[in-house]
Amino acid sequence: MIFKQIRHEPLAQASYILGCPRAREGVVVDPIADLGADFYVLEAADLGLDVIAVLETHVHADFVSCARELADVTGAPHRLHEAARGLVRYDFAPLTDGESIRVGQVEITALHTPGHTPEHCAFLVIDHARADEPWCVLTGDSLFVGDVGRPDLLVGDQALDVMDEGERAATQFASIHDRLFTLPDHVEVFPNHYGGSTCGGVNMSGKPASTIGFERRFNLALRQPDAEAFARFVRETAKPFPDDYRRIKSINLGLTQAVR
Amino acid sequence: MTDETIPAADSVLDARGQVCPMPVLNAAKAMRGKPAGYVLQLLAADRGSLADVPAWAADTGTDLLEQRVEDGVYIYLLRKGGEDA
Amino acid sequence: MTPDEVAAAVAEGAVVLDLRAPRPFAREHLPGALTMQFNRADLADRAELVLPREVPLVVHAEPEPIARVAVELLAGAGFRIAGRLEGGLAAWKAAGRPTAELPLLDVDELHVRLDELEVLDVREPFEFRHGHVPGARLLPSTEAWARVDELPADRPIAVVCGDQTRSAAVAAMLQHVGRDARLVMGGMVDWLERGYPVERERARV
Numbered sequence: 250m251i252f253k254q255i256r257h258e259p260l261a262q263a264s265y266i267l268g269c270p271r272a273r274e275g276v277v278v279d280p281i282a283d284l285g286a287d288f289y290v291l292e293a294a295d296l297g298l299d300v301i302a303v304l305e306t307h308v309h310a311d312f313v314s315c316a317r318e319l320a321d322v323t324g325a326p327h328r329l330h331e332a333a334r335g336l337v338r339y340d341f342a343p344l345t346d347g348e349s350i351r352v353g354q355v356e357i358t359a360l361h362t363p364g365h366t367p368e369h370c371a372f373l374v375i376d377h378a379r380a381d382e383p384w385c386v387l388t389g390d391s392l393f394v395g396d397v398g399r400p401d402l403l404v405g406d407q408a409l410d411v412m413d414e415g416e417r418a419a420t421q422f423a424s425i426h427d428r429l430f431t432l433p434d435h436v437e438v439f440p441n442h443y444g445g446s447t448c449g450g451v452n453m454s455g456k457p458a459s460t461i462g463f464e465r466r467f468n469l470a471l472r473q474p475d476a477e478a479f480a481r482f483v484r485e486t487a488k489p490f491p492d493d494y495r496r497i498k499s500i501n502l503g504l505t506q507a508v509r
Numbered sequence: 510m511t512d513e514t515i516p517a518a519d520s521v522l523d524a525r526g527q528v529c530p531m532p533v534l535n536a537a538k539a540m541r542g543k544p545a546g547y548v549l550q551l552l553a554a555d556r557g558s559l560a561d562v563p564a565w566a567a568d569t570g571t572d573l574l575e576q577r578v579e580d581g582v583y584i585y586l587l588r589k590g591g592e593d594a
Numbered sequence: 595m596t597p598d599e600v601a602a603a604v605a606e607g608a609v610v611l612d613l614r615a616p617r618p619f620a621r622e623h624l625p626g627a628l629t630m631q632f633n634r635a636d637l638a639d640r641a642e643l644v645l646p647r648e649v650p651l652v653v654h655a656e657p658e659p660i661a662r663v664a665v666e667l668l669a670g671a672g673f674r675i676a677g678r679l680e681g682g683l684a685a686w687k688a689a690g691r692p693t694a695e696l697p698l699l700d701v702d703e704l705h706v707r708l709d710e711l712e713v714l715d716v717r718e719p720f721e722f723r724h725g726h727v728p729g730a731r732l733l734p735s736t737e738a739w740a741r742v743d744e745l746p747a748d749r750p751i752a753v754v755c756g757d758q759t760r761s762a763a764v765a766a767m768l769q770h771v772g773r774d775a776r777l778v779m780g781g782m783v784d785w786l787e788r789g790y791p792v793e794r795e796r797a798r799v
Contacts, residue, residue, distance in 0.1 A: 251581065270554065270581045273615055287659040294660055295526050295633050297554070299615070322657045379580075526635035529759045530718070557756030560782040561717065564724035 250355050250376040251296050252385075254439060256457060257281050260312050261446035263457055264289075265387060265439065267374065268298040269353020276302045276352055277319060278372060278387055279309070279441050282507065286318040300325045302342075302350060304357070306389025306441055307369040308333060310402045310498040311448050311491035313507055330361055332368035336409055338503030344370065354378040360428050364421025365390040365398030365448075367411040371429060373436075385437035386461070392425050393440045396453035397470045399487055400480070404495050409502065418480035425471055434462025450486035515575050518550035518586060519543075525582060529557030533565045536587065540571065543589050548574070551585040558583050595677035597689035600624070600652050608676040609770070611645070613637075613655040613664050616762035620696040620777055624654060624679075624686060627694075629766040631759050632660055638671035644763055646739045650676040656683070696765055697776045701784040704752055711752040711776070714745065716764040725792035727754060727785060735760040742767050750774040757781045 253266045260283065268275025275298030277289050293300050300323040303316045308329065317339060320327035328350075331343035346361035356375040363369050372387040390398030400417030403410045412420060437460050442448045444455035452469055464471065470486070473479040491497075499505045522539050524532035532553040539549055551562065559576075562585050566573040570590035577584050595603065604610060610627035612619050619629045630641055632655055645651075651673055655661035661678040669675050679686065687693065704711070704727070713730040715722050722732045733741060735755070742764075745751060751768055755761040758779050768775035786792070 273617070290657050290659045291634060291663060295635065297615070297633075299618075300657075322659060324657070526633060528631055528633055528636060528640060529756050531636045531639060555757070555759075556783055557759060557781065560724075560756040560786065561721050564717075564721040567724055568720035 250374075250378065251275065251298060252374075253292070253296065254457060255284070255292070256443075257283055259283070261442055261444040262312055263439065263441055263443065266293055266296060266298070267352065267355060267357070268293075268296065269355050269378075270297055272353025273297055273299055274301045274352045276300065276304055276350065276357065277316075278304045279306055279389070280315050280319050282313040282315040282318075284315070286315045286322050289315075289319055290322060299323075301352060302326055302328055304328045304344075304350075304372060306371065306387065306391075307366045308337060308498065308501045309390075309441075310494040310501070311442075311446070313497055314501050330359060330368045330370040332361070332363070336368065336411070336502060346370070360386075362389075362391045362424035362428050363412075364400060364417055364424045365402075366417075369398075369424075373432070383432060383436050385439055386429065386432060387439050387441075388429065389441045390448050391421065392429050392438060392464060392468070392471075393449040394438065394443055394454040394456050394459040394464070395468060396449035396451075396486075397421060397425065397468070397483060398448055399450065399483065401484075401487070402448075402491070402494055402498070404498050415480060418483060419476040422471075422473075422476040422479045430461060430465050430471070432461045434460060434465070436461045438464060447488045447491040449488070450483060451488060452486055515586060516548050516588070518548045521550045521552065523552045525552050525554040527553065527555065529555045530561055531555075532558050533561045536562070536585075537565060537569070540569075540587070540589050545589055545591050547589040549587045549589075551587060553583045553585070554581060555583070558585070562587075595652060595679055597679070597681075597686045597691055599677065600679050600686075601691065603650070603652055603676045608650040608652050609646075610679070611651045611653055611668075612766070613653065613660065616758045616777065616779070617698075619762060619766070620698050622683060622693045622695060623766075624683075625692060625694040626770050627654065627766060628770060629762050631762070632664055634663065634667070637664060638667045641668055641673065642671055643736050644738070644760075645673065647673065650674040652676050653678040654682065658682070694769065696762075696769060698779050699752065699776055700779050701781075701788055701790065704754075704778050704785070705788070705790050707752075710749065712746060712749045714751050714753045714764070715782075716753060716755050716760050717782070721756070721782075723794060725782070725786070725794055727782075728791055728793045730754065730793075733764070735764050738764045738767055742771055742773075745773065747773065750776055752776045752778050754778045754785075755781050757783055
């Protein structure tokens with residue numbers, strides 16, 4: 250398996266290129282416009298991979314995505330969880346919960362993990378060349394290293410927000426416990442943000458990877474006894490809002506155009 | 510392989526972004542001017558290297574001390590032979 | 595360049611250089627196109643070893659951002675670039691223009707059909723000496739463009755290298771001059787892995 254975590258330090262954001270070198274196929278996850286579609290096209294070419302899908306864990310609010318441009322220039326489908334239908338103003342190829350994408354020997358399974366956003370999903374990765382069991386999970390903004398994705402990035406439109414902060418927190422708590430913490434301890438955790446990013450709280454680690462086992466034991470937010478305590482903890486340990494998040498979210502929803 | 514311990518590399522040539530035949534050509538370049546016994550570790554992502562690295566080693570009197578694959582990366586440990594190639 | 599402009603350039607002596615991987619190239623490409631797999635690290639180095647300098651090139655790369663970078667890399671290495679095909683193969687076909695195919699075979703098929711095919715090994719002499727397909731002829735990829743007319747025209751030519759990157763480049767050259775070429779996917783690495791016999795020494799050049 251080819252697995253490349255691309256860290257964009259100014260926003261402490263991580264995107265990913267995963268693929269199978271024998272099949273010469275790969276996918277890009279959560280590409281960021283600050284790097285641009287061309288960047289990912291050339292990286293994939295250097296890795297000997299043809300991009301066969303562009304995946305997003307969710308519609309981002311803290312950085313402008315270039316997933317649509319990348320899908321366009323490669324001819325690959327742009328995939329989001331189906332719950333994004335009705336929220337975004339553009340076409341995409343919806344993913345259902347549990348749906349698997351085969352990339353040569355690599356298998357990527359979508360796990361719907363709403364909370365941070367209603368359409369959020371994590372991507373579970375199996376490299377069949379090594380084993381038929383999950384090896385790592387791309388957790389987007391649900392589970393961070395040492396922290397969790399914040400539930401309060403609302404745009405102020407009930408139709409687009411779908412859930413309010415309280416519901417998001419409760420759903421986030423359930424999603425992580427029921428869908429992610431049920432995975433084996435050794436499964437590695439690769440998030441969409443780390444360190445200084447304002448998508449998580451003050452406990453977010455600068456280390457851009459962890460394991461399910463370590464987070465289950467030591468993630469302070471998730472060690473809270475119930476959803477209410479969790480919601481309180483997350484509110485109390487929140488960072489300032491990401492810069493410009495309403496405008497960025499609007500761009501990523503397809504409501505407004507990005508100005509270059 | 511004999512009981513001989515595998516020595517540590519004097520340097521590593523990371524040719525993982527390179528396409529056949531560049532990994533072996535660059536390994537040859539890296540070895541030029543080095544003394545006998547110099548150990549180079551070559552990393553390549555190119556499957557063609559499985560044929561051309563052993564061939565180059567045999568042709569130049571270079572010892573191929575180790576050859577293995579880790580996660581799609583081909584790893585070669587090469588030791589420069591007696592006289593200058 | 596539009597497909598029409600590319601066709602006009604080719605009519606005036608330019609050559610199309612297809613930078614896609616061997617398999618998609620083999621499946622379908624512009625007739626007479628040469629090929630070289632793209633990367634940033636050493637495209638220019640490999641091109642310098644193998645490609646003719648005297649002909650202007652029309653770059654065909656997909657996705658399109660690759661074409662722009664490739665033109666820079668090749669021009670920087672002193673190649674004459676006539677332009678690049680906009681819209682790729684899709685645009686070429688939409689303009690009603692024909693495409694060509696490079697037949698593929700794997701080493702199992704090659705093994706079975708050894709008697710009917712002329713096997714051309716395009717690696718360097720030291721690689722050939724170390725072990726080649728019995729009866730193979732040696733023509734290093736670094737000399738192929740200049741010497742391609744030396745090859746017999748009576749049988750299909752199965753082109754082999756370590757894997758299939760150099761052999762794809764030479765197979766395309768053979769097709770460019772009207773030969774019946776086949777590309778052996780997996781090359782000598784697969785041949786050795788299957789345990790098929792190899793000859794050493796005895797280069798019939």
